[in-house]
Amino acid sequence: MRKILDIAKKELSSYFRTPIAYIVLIVAAIVFNMFFFIIVDNSQEASLRDVFKVMEFLFVFIVPILTMKVFAEEKATGTMEFLMTTPTTNNQIVLGKYLGSLAFFGLMVAPTGVYYLILEIFSSPDRATILTGYLGILIEGAFFISVGIMCSSWSKNQIVSAILSYSILFMLYFSLSFIKYFSGIAEQIIRYTNIMSHSENFLVGLITVSDLIYFISGILFCLVITRVSIDKRI
Amino acid sequence: MILADNITKYFGAFKAVDSVSFEIGRGEIVGFLGRNGAGKTTLMRMLTGYLPTSEGKVIIDGKDMSKNPLSIKRNIGYLPENPPLYSNMTVKDYLKFAARLKDITPKQILACVDRVIEECRLEDSRGKIISTLSKGYKQRVGIAQAIINEPEIIILDEPTSGLDPVQISHIRDLIGTLEHKRTVIVSTHILSEIEQIAKRVMIIKDGRIVKDDSLENILCSDNRKDIFIKVAGKEELIEKAIRQADGFKQINIDIVQDDVYLVQAENKNNILNYNDLLQKLVDNGAKVLEIKQKKGSLEEEFLRINRLKL
Ligand SMILES: Nc1ncnc2c1ncn2[C@@H]1O[C@H](COP(=O)(O)OP(=O)(O)O)[C@@H](O)[C@H]1O
Ligand SMILES: [Mg+2]
Numbered sequence: 001m002r003k004i005l006d007i008a009k010k011e012l013s014s015y016f017r018t019p020i021a022y023i024v025l026i027v028a029a030i031v032f033n034m035f036f037f038i039i040v041d042n043s044q045e046a047s048l049r050d051v052f053k054v055m056e057f058l059f060v061f062i063v064p065i066l067t068m069k070v071f072a073e074e075k076a077t078g079t080m081e082f083l084m085t086t087p088t089t090n091n092q093i094v095l096g097k098y099l100g101s102l103a104f105f106g107l108m109v110a111p112t113g114v115y116y117l118i119l120e121i122f123s124s125p126d127r128a129t130i131l132t133g134y135l136g137i138l139i140e141g142a143f144f145i146s147v148g149i150m151c152s153s154w155s156k157n158q159i160v161s162a163i164l165s166y167s168i169l170f171m172l173y174f175s176l177s178f179i180k181y182f183s184g185i186a187e188q189i190i191r192y193t194n195i196m197s198h199s200e201n202f203l204v205g206l207i208t209v210s211d212l213i214y215f216i217s218g219i220l221f222c223l224v225i226t227r228v229s230i231d232k233r234i
Numbered sequence: 235m236i237l238a239d240n241i242t243k244y245f246g247a248f249k250a251v252d253s254v255s256f257e258i259g260r261g262e263i264v265g266f267l268g269r270n271g272a273g274k275t276t277l278m279r280m281l282t283g284y285l286p287t288s289e290g291k292v293i294i295d296g297k298d299m300s301k302n303p304l305s306i307k308r309n310i311g312y313l314p315e316n317p318p319l320y321s322n323m324t325v326k327d328y329l330k331f332a333a334r335l336k337d338i339t340p341k342q343i344l345a346c347v348d349r350v351i352e353e354c355r356l357e358d359s360r361g362k363i364i365s366t367l368s369k370g371y372k373q374r375v376g377i378a379q380a381i382i383n384e385p386e387i388i389i390l391d392e393p394t395s396g397l398d399p400v401q402i403s404h405i406r407d408l409i410g411t412l413e414h415k416r417t418v419i420v421s422t423h424i425l426s427e428i429e430q431i432a433k434r435v436m437i438i439k440d441g442r443i444v445k446d447d448s449l450e451n452i453l454c455s456d457n458r459k460d461i462f463i464k465v466a467g468k469e470e471l472i473e474k475a476i477r478q479a480d481g482f483k484q485i486n487i488d489i490v491q492d493d494v495y496l497v498q499a500e501n502k503n504n505i506l507n508y509n510d511l512l513q514k515l516v517d518n519g520a521k522v523l524e525i526k527q528k529k530g531s532l533e534e535e536f537l538r539i540n541r542l543k544l
Binding site: 002003006007010014017018077078079080081082083084085086087088089233 | 279282283284285303304305307308310312314315316317318319320321322323331332334335336337379
């Protein structure tokens, strides 16, 4: 466990050793703010539902950039060889890196807590819905990150790894737009695997077992695949 | 201490390492010598547990690498071919991270970092970002990382490649200061280097070990044909004795001082037995003062091996 945290800490601090981290944090904050005020101003509604929708949409674009380096960089520079010849298990490496990226993601989302405070001060928001909304956003982000890390474990090249995770996330996120071209079992599969059909409920205050299972099994699946591709030295 | 039991590595259908077996004892300093692509790195990667073997076993201290990877890895310090550095970390942060991963207790981490910084002469780079260091310094950080937990086995893959002569001699000195009780394996494709570092040399070619011997033996191996004999006696009797002796042919004779000659002779059949030669010399009233084999260089040996079956 200590080692997982050591790796997570290194992973998190490695984000801050490149300008990308700051750019992402600043851009995310600016965009979230913009939408928050536009949405609140237009809807006159004391809810963050539409803000969450904008956030999850942006995560599809941000997360691959955050995760592209996670394994690709270590493999390209040869530090993977270092990690794997220290007395550290591959599970510890995968979990540590996952945790580190999650922590950075948490830092990105944390400032939006201010919106909740603003709503609290000027109106009486539906606290339960905001809470489930946050849970939804966080678990969804955790899933995106696991997809990104999995793709990063497939290539030495950060660009390739980013393109792979964009492909997967776009497919899972926008697939409902193409649903009319499918029918029968294919349609059902697309509907089930679509991310939005599982994040919706959180945003309106509902936590369902099936949504939780979707995200948690998705995360576990990606982490297991990551572990396998590390084992295979792909 | 290190036992390679018939290990083979395939990349697809390509055999990069082919049925290699050897045993290395505690405290030995062994050089892997081979041209680029010979399989040195792949072999080291299997010894350090980075790559699994396709066939065969790596046994360290009686333990099978595939079964006890963690406890074995704790005892191996490894410098891969490209020093495995996080270029945007400082030297100190990197070494602290390495110390943590190598199970050094939190209390000892700082002391260990300070120790290797001193041993690898990195005092003035401690706070520098690794990407700003010269290649020689990067290599030292790589070595510092490898020895930070004082492992009994140290494996260095081409530690001097790409360095200038001064940096090379620094690295060589550093390797020389590694304590004697440690087992060290160093690979290189540079010949002169291994002569200065290793006591035992394995020459690797096409994934196979084609020669495994002490440096001393390789340098005077029995295929060196020429011998020098310093002998006191009458010149014509000495020449006659060598003519009579089985398997030797005189090449040259120099007078060293009155009645003492230095004879260079070719050992025609590669025999290591000088009895007959000595007998004949003695029969001819000569007194043998010294017999010396011409020392070959490792380079000759290496070139010879690599010329075979090319
Ligand atoms: N991951 C790999 N995949 C395929 N072939 C490889 C791989 N690593 C090494 N090889 C091949 O194995 C052979 C030995 O390489 P290597 O062990 O790096 O040799 P050396 O270190 O002696 O230069 C080379 O022909 C190389 O191309
Ligand atoms: Mg090599």
